[in-house]
Amino acid sequence: MxxxxxxxxxxxxxxxxxxxxxxxxxEVAGEARRAGREPFLVGVVGATDSxxxxxxxxxxxxxxxxxxxxxxxERAIAxxxxxxxxTRPEFADLRFDWGAVRRAPELAQLFRRGDNGLLAGIxxxxxxxxxRIVGAHEIAPRLLAPVGKIGARAASAEDETDIxxxxxxxxxxxxxxxxxxxxxxxxxxLAIEAAEGTDAMLARVADMRVSNRLRLSGSAxxxxxxxxxxxxxxxxxxxxxxxxxxxxxxxxLRGVAVSADHVLITERQRCAREADAAGLFVAGFxxxxxxx
Amino acid sequence: MxxxxxxxxxxxxxxxxxxxxxxxxxEVAGEARRAGREPFLVGVVGATDSxxxxxxxxxxxxxxxxxxxxxxxERAIAxxxxxxxxTRPEFADLRFDWGAVRRAPELAQLFRRGDNGLLAGIxxxxxxxxxRIVGAHEIAPRLLAPVGKIGARAASAEDETDIxxxxxxxxxxxxxxxxxxxxxxxxxxLAIEAAEGTDAMLARVADMRVSNRLRLSGSAxxxxxxxxxxxxxxxxxxxxxxxxxxxxxxxxLRGVAVSADHVLITERQRCAREADAAGLFVAGFxxxxxxx
Numbered sequence: 001m002x003x004x005x006x007x008x009x010x011x012x013x014x015x016x017x018x019x020x021x022x023x024x025x026x027e028v029a030g031e032a033r034r035a036g037r038e039p040f041l042v043g044v045v046g047a048t049d050s051x052x053x054x055x056x057x058x059x060x061x062x063x064x065x066x067x068x069x070x071x072x073x074e075r076a077i078a079x080x081x082x083x084x085x086x087t088r089p090e091f092a093d094l095r096f097d098w099g100a101v102r103r104a105p106e107l108a109q110l111f112r113r114g115d116n117g118l119l120a121g122i123x124x125x126x127x128x129x130x131x132r133i134v135g136a137h138e139i140a141p142r143l144l145a146p147v148g149k150i151g152a153r154a155a156s157a158e159d160e161t162d163i164x165x166x167x168x169x170x171x172x173x174x175x176x177x178x179x180x181x182x183x184x185x186x187x188x189x190l191a192i193e194a195a196e197g198t199d200a201m202l203a204r205v206a207d208m209r210v211s212n213r214l215r216l217s218g219s220a221x222x223x224x225x226x227x228x229x230x231x232x233x234x235x236x237x238x239x240x241x242x243x244x245x246x247x248x249x250x251x252x253l254r255g256v257a258v259s260a261d262h263v264l265i266t267e268r269q270r271c272a273r274e275a276d277a278a279g280l281f282v283a284g285f286x287x288x289x290x291x292x
Numbered sequence: 293m294x295x296x297x298x299x300x301x302x303x304x305x306x307x308x309x310x311x312x313x314x315x316x317x318x319e320v321a322g323e324a325r326r327a328g329r330e331p332f333l334v335g336v337v338g339a340t341d342s343x344x345x346x347x348x349x350x351x352x353x354x355x356x357x358x359x360x361x362x363x364x365x366e367r368a369i370a371x372x373x374x375x376x377x378x379t380r381p382e383f384a385d386l387r388f389d390w391g392a393v394r395r396a397p398e399l400a401q402l403f404r405r406g407d408n409g410l411l412a413g414i415x416x417x418x419x420x421x422x423x424r425i426v427g428a429h430e431i432a433p434r435l436l437a438p439v440g441k442i443g444a445r446a447a448s449a450e451d452e453t454d455i456x457x458x459x460x461x462x463x464x465x466x467x468x469x470x471x472x473x474x475x476x477x478x479x480x481x482l483a484i485e486a487a488e489g490t491d492a493m494l495a496r497v498a499d500m501r502v503s504n505r506l507r508l509s510g511s512a513x514x515x516x517x518x519x520x521x522x523x524x525x526x527x528x529x530x531x532x533x534x535x536x537x538x539x540x541x542x543x544x545l546r547g548v549a550v551s552a553d554h555v556l557i558t559e560r561q562r563c564a565r566e567a568d569a570a571g572l573f574v575a576g577f578x579x580x581x582x583x584x
Binding site: 114165169175176182183191194200 | 380406457460461464465467468469470471474475480481482483484485486487488489492496500505506507
């Protein structure tokens with residue numbers, strides 16, 4: 001894992017951060033500054049939460065590609081992190097500036113792709129302009145889940161068994177480009193995540209418990225999260241945060257386990273505090289390279 | 293696969309059918325009679341739909357174990373099929389007769405198990421009384437999905453690719469005692485079934501399409517169903533029926549593909565008609581034995 005010798009981590013070159021929603025962008029900006037890099041934040045109207053004003057920044061609308069590139073060039077910025085929640089816009093809703101109009105046919109093509117394909121295509125356009133995309137985890141390794149517990153509670157021996165089963169299940173699914181998450185309770189697979197995402201999977205388990213489709217007493221089950229093999233972690237790093245803890249608490253799980261060094265945690269202190277209050281454990285497990 | 297030489301298929305021994313909800317029990321009864329066996333239907337109050345009156349029958353309440361065994365013994369019935377939808381009762385809701393009271397401690401233990409464990413335990417109790425549990429597919433092989441299309445539409449070459457991917461995905465999940473179903477669209481895994489069941493998985497995909505979480509145009513995706521490896525097909529055979537077709541239509545899928553000879557189809561004519569009306573294909577695919 002890259003820690004101190006990440007790209008630019010020892011330089012003072014400026015770093016752009018394209019900010020989605022949530023707390024991640026400001027956390028990455030803080031970590032970049034700690035590492036001696038001056039962050040330049042790109043707020044996206046309708047996506048980025050407030051707070052970017054604390055740093056040098058520019059606001060762009062979705063589709064203002066020309067404005068984005070002009071701002072980066074003006075500051076001679078050669079590296080950018082893309083981080084935070086982003087709702088996929090409709091192509092028709094994009095606000096095209098001249099920089100975008102020039103690329104409109106290519107952009108239109110990209111919008112026919114799935115989310116990952118769209119993101120990869122946008123990253124490719126940015127890199128063609130000489131701006132390298134780097135992963136948030138390379139700039140802010142402290143946001144990565146460590147091995148072991150976060151918060152007061154630890155996983156029990158039975159939880160560890162469930163975590164192992166979940167990790168092997170996700171590894172087996174990886175060959176199918178699916179499965180960033182699963183929920184396991186005492187050896188039983190309660191839910192497997194595909195296109196719906198982790199929050200919807202947690203809500204499903206909560207619903208099944210309320211409707212008595214799942215007859216489990218007390219807290220039961222562990223959410224296990226790990227990246228898919230071959231996933232581009234610069235663009236789509238698995239992440240958890242307070243919303244995950246809230247969802248896990250509503251589903252009355254025993255805890256949340258994530259692949260250490262391969263999953264980002266936003267608002268870690270708050271996650272730990274809220275997990276403690278809900279009686280949940282949150283832990284990083286050692287990542288076993290996936291077979292095949 | 294057992295066809296003509298199934299247990300009792302060539303005898304005229306009477307056959308009990310413990311009837312859950314839906315059309316399956318009467319279909320199995322009809323097939324049993326066609327094969328020269330006299331069906332004796334056991335209706336379960338609150339679970340079985342009307343229609344059992346067309347055959348020699350008895351009604352029991354959940355928990356009337358003594359009454360069930362007495363009825364079977366009186367008719368010297370040595371084989372029973374358990375078929376149809378059954379909602380798991382609460383232990384406290386069981387109507388205990390003397391036959392049940394005698395077994396109450398054992399039954400209480402069984403109700404601490406998962407659905408499969410409960411069913412296996414009940415089957416074991418029944419078999420200890422000298423009544424062999426046989427699979428509906430052994431008595432009524434005509435209810436099994438054939439290879440190839442059911443209804444007018446056939447799977448396209450691209451659908452076949454998705455079916456292959458889904459079948460391999462389910463095979464990989466089988467080692468985890470999970471995955472009777474998945475939904476695949478042009479190589480992308482949209483949903484994987486675990487404890488929620490097929491209908492809920494179809495509803496989830498329908499929801500994701502309405503909410504635009506899944507941006508797919510027109511009909512897209514195939515529901516793929518197959519049994520888990522090691523699944524006791526006498527007790528828990530994967531099945532589809534008109535409700536599956538309705539769910540697939542609401543999710544705007546292209547079709548439904550099931551493992552031929554390993555999945556039951558209830559109301560096949562109606563399924564074919566409703567699939568045709570919705571523009572869906574329904575097909576059985578050749579079963580590849582699962583590796584491992």
